[in-house]
Amino acid sequence: MKKAVQLEKIGWVVFDLLLLLLGWIFLVTCTSAKDTFPDPVSVFSMLFTSFVKPIGTYTMWGHIMWSLYRVMVGFTLASVTGIIVGIAMGSSKIAEAIIKPIFEFLRPIPPIAWIPLAILWFGIDEASKYFIIWLGAFINVTLNSYVGASRTDETLIGAARMLGAGKRKVFTRIILPASMPQIFAGLQVAMSSCWMAVLVAEMVRSNEGVGWIIIRGTDTGNTAQIIVGMITIGVIGFILTTAMSWIERKVCSWNTTL
Amino acid sequence: MEHNAVKQILSCRDVSKTFYGDGKCTEVIRHIDFDVTENEFVVLFGPGQCGKTTLIKMLAGLEECEEGSISLENEKITGPRPDLGVVYQTTALFPWCTVRGNIEFGPKVRNKDKKETRKRADHFIDLVGLKGFEDSYPKALSGGMRQRVGIARAYCNDPRVLLMDEPFGHLDAQTRYMMEEALENIWQKEKRTVIFVTNNIEEAIYLADRIILLTNRPASIKQEFKIELPRPRDYVSPEFLKLREIITQAMDATV
Amino acid sequence: MDEKQQKLLEHEKQQRAQKRKYLMISVVSVCVFFFVWELITGILHILPDYTMPSPVKVLDSFIKKFYTKTPDGEILPVHIITSLKVSLFGFFLGSVTGVPIGIMMAWHPRFEKFFRPLFDLIRPVPTVAWIPIMILWFGIGLGAKAAVIFVSAFIPCVVNSFAGIKQTSQVHLWVAQTFGASRREMLFRIAIPTALPSIFTGLRLSLGSSWMALVAAEMLAANKGLGYMIYTSRSLGRADLIIVGMLTIGAIGAILSYVLGIAEKRIVKGVSR
Numbered sequence: 111m112k113k114a115v116q117l118e119k120i121g122w123v124v125f126d127l128l129l130l131l132l133g134w135i136f137l138v139t140c141t142s143a144k145d146t147f148p149d150p151v152s153v154f155s156m157l158f159t160s161f162v163k164p165i166g167t168y169t170m171w172g173h174i175m176w177s178l179y180r181v182m183v184g185f186t187l188a189s190v191t192g193i194i195v196g197i198a199m200g201s202s203k204i205a206e207a208i209i210k211p212i213f214e215f216l217r218p219i220p221p222i223a224w225i226p227l228a229i230l231w232f233g234i235d236e237a238s239k240y241f242i243i244w245l246g247a248f249i250n251v252t253l254n255s256y257v258g259a260s261r262t263d264e265t266l267i268g269a270a271r272m273l274g275a276g277k278r279k280v281f282t283r284i285i286l287p288a289s290m291p292q293i294f295a296g297l298q299v300a301m302s303s304c305w306m307a308v309l310v311a312e313m314v315r316s317n318e319g320v321g322w323i324i325i326r327g328t329d330t331g332n333t334a335q336i337i338v339g340m341i342t343i344g345v346i347g348f349i350l351t352t353a354m355s356w357i358e359r360k361v362c363s364w365n366t367t368l
Numbered sequence: 369m370e371h372n373a374v375k376q377i378l379s380c381r382d383v384s385k386t387f388y389g390d391g392k393c394t395e396v397i398r399h400i401d402f403d404v405t406e407n408e409f410v411v412l413f414g415p416g417q418c419g420k421t422t423l424i425k426m427l428a429g430l431e432e433c434e435e436g437s438i439s440l441e442n443e444k445i446t447g448p449r450p451d452l453g454v455v456y457q458t459t460a461l462f463p464w465c466t467v468r469g470n471i472e473f474g475p476k477v478r479n480k481d482k483k484e485t486r487k488r489a490d491h492f493i494d495l496v497g498l499k500g501f502e503d504s505y506p507k508a509l510s511g512g513m514r515q516r517v518g519i520a521r522a523y524c525n526d527p528r529v530l531l532m533d534e535p536f537g538h539l540d541a542q543t544r545y546m547m548e549e550a551l552e553n554i555w556q557k558e559k560r561t562v563i564f565v566t567n568n569i570e571e572a573i574y575l576a577d578r579i580i581l582l583t584n585r586p587a588s589i590k591q592e593f594k595i596e597l598p599r600p601r602d603y604v605s606p607e608f609l610k611l612r613e614i615i616t617q618a619m620d621a622t623v
Numbered sequence: 624m625d626e627k628q629q630k631l632l633e634h635e636k637q638q639r640a641q642k643r644k645y646l647m648i649s650v651v652s653v654c655v656f657f658f659v660w661e662l663i664t665g666i667l668h669i670l671p672d673y674t675m676p677s678p679v680k681v682l683d684s685f686i687k688k689f690y691t692k693t694p695d696g697e698i699l700p701v702h703i704i705t706s707l708k709v710s711l712f713g714f715f716l717g718s719v720t721g722v723p724i725g726i727m728m729a730w731h732p733r734f735e736k737f738f739r740p741l742f743d744l745i746r747p748v749p750t751v752a753w754i755p756i757m758i759l760w761f762g763i764g765l766g767a768k769a770a771v772i773f774v775s776a777f778i779p780c781v782v783n784s785f786a787g788i789k790q791t792s793q794v795h796l797w798v799a800q801t802f803g804a805s806r807r808e809m810l811f812r813i814a815i816p817t818a819l820p821s822i823f824t825g826l827r828l829s830l831g832s833s834w835m836a837l838v839a840a841e842m843l844a845a846n847k848g849l850g851y852m853i854y855t856s857r858s859l860g861r862a863d864l865i866i867v868g869m870l871t872i873g874a875i876g877a878i879l880s881y882v883l884g885i886a887e888k889r890i891v892k893g894v895s896r
Binding site: 118119122123125126127130146203204206207208209210211212215216217218219220221222223224225226227229230231302305306309310313314321324325327328331333336337339340343344345347348351 | 645646648649652653656673674675736737739740741744745747748749750751752753754755756758759760831834835838839842843850853854856857860862865866868869870872873874876877880
């Protein structure tokens, strides 16, 4: 029974892909779209050769590694700072009163809008990219850690105090683990936001990375390169979010809602 | 006069409590005064929402007394302290700790010897009948099993007094009977002073050495009943039913 | 009772004092923030003007920008209106198509089976990655930007409407069925009301992401608009105008989501959140 359902699902996926491919072929052979739209053969051949034949200075692997490296630097910095600031706000009323108004003031500004200022501050090199990526993730992580920490069940805190936990133990053993699911939700969103930020940062200013691939494609009118870049971006994005939820399931296996 | 024979452990002296907020004052507890002797099983019995939970919180030191005082062996209770153990209606298990993690929580945060803690935990896991579930998370347990963990957790911290706030309130009737028997059993083996809150008359008579009947809000002591039926008690014995009738009538008079 | 009344007043006074204390801390915090900013820029000149202007300068530029066209060729209101027009247009298109598709996908299994794989295919691609291809297809005019914003608004709308309809309680449907409701009636009277809060969540997310996509698109290809303004100001070293632009972007984003929040409160009734 279950197998049949699965089989049907796969059938639909194959059917959709075939339909898409047919539509694509029709578009490039029978309409005038062929001037601005690459044909499937050139896209896929480029996709496969790009892993051995460089685009610009690097092969596709090189570009992917560049982008991933940038994301990892920004994301790691943001997780650490965001969790600290968020939990501080969530567990101390004074910290909340100090940080919240400034945070709320800066929050509505999309991270991407910081790019020009970041370039002025940090130059056009890596530092400004890290800043943008950091910012994109920081806001989400902070917000979620804050909500997680401030919504810690009072009864659990009471129970821990009754069992003899002091202030510090209540923090490390109750508030921190209790905020974990919320923090992970934040990290999940932050990861997508980082992936998006790195693309924009690379599109605006860089010589490598998957964002560069697509904007370079636009500049040279190479549509196949753009589509190849988009496919890569989609696949990597998918892998990143899947990896994040896998880690979440491992770390928060106790969580009832998972 | 019998108080001379046994040691008095907890005393509640003329305690009152009013909550202020939302522009009104809600008086929840009015002049409650009682003593508990060592290893006594006291049931605070009263209608729902009458302020029993507040009373338990005050006994635990989680809520301040407005008037009067509560003391454990002549020492005033001013804040939470590990020699008072609480079993909550909602179990309040830490969802990120396994059964063992929950039960060992108290000794661990108090930096007790690890080997000793493990042995104690094993003992109580066995006693409440959770052998084989040591490494499960609370989400994998049924309501009754969770409450067993809650009881074991409180016991494992070796408190002088156990405070139980309607621990079986959320359970279905069948499980409730089972848990009452289990608790009685545990208590017989590991004697402890227990203050047990409930609004279930059968539960009260089944477990109590003494029932303190509370009035509706503001809660004050209406009457006390000594229950001297032999344990384990039979829910349908004539003496049990008689007591049940007497106490029910007394309670109806309060509402 | 008089004593109690006294205590109540006392207690409320204490609570108000507590609240006032934290409010004071917040006010002081904001003041310190601006003071330090002013101190290191306007007063001590630790940071040069072209990387970090003083708050006073920013305010001054903000006011002047209302009637000065230099250096980017347009006054602030024109940039704002240009950006708003494009993003609202894209958002409108995205939500008008996204919400029904999400609902249909959740309500008709066939529809879901067909569209799900296609949708899952485009979903992992961040919206900003659509910018280059859209520029190539539609040029740098309104079309490309509207198309990018459409994509960015479309996806959250579909996801949340879908999830909302899937939340419909089976019991409610059974009740409706026993009263003889048709499938169509069940959709409109039960499933959609159930899904409304979730649909609004989708709209709010869509609005946020379309506003962001717009800024990205305008930085890459435009000759008007807030994103264009901040990006041009960068190459001219006008940090004051960048900050004016950023704050305007932030403020408009906040206002848009606030307006949507009001609409939500009006429309979604009887649902506790």
